[in-house]
Amino acid sequence: MASAIAGCSGGLSMVVEIAPPIAADGSYELGEDGVYGPVEPVWTADLGVAASSVGTAQRLANGNTLSCDCPNSEAIWVDASGTVVATANLWESTVKDADLTQLFRLKSYPKDYAGVQALSQSGEDHP
Secondary structure, three states, X not given: OOEEEEEEEOOEEEEEEEOOOEOOOOOEOEOOOOOEOOOOOOEEEEOOOOOOOEOOOEEOOXXXXXXXXXXXXXXXXXXXXXXXXXXXXXXXHHOOOOOOOOOOOOOOOOOOOHHHHHHHXXXXXXX
């Protein structure tokens, strides 16, 4: 995935994957029309929510994409066909302060990631 952004289309939030044209020196290529590309996205997925703000999107090893409905602190998993396959409200289980109800960014780590292993071995209760 060259780049993933979350944005709005017709009032609904979506994930848009783009692959900008890159020059040999690593810079973005300017098109003949004076506009940077691409003209069309590589892939899109409708998240099924109308969020006033959205965070990042991350392509996972299994081909699914993780994004979020930030104002509602909800994680959203989308499969390669663009279908929402799972959601999880993270605020209810992780945030104790009622004034902190919005997510900004999510990041998924594999179970064998050292930081995840360290948390599970510490014996402490982690959300």
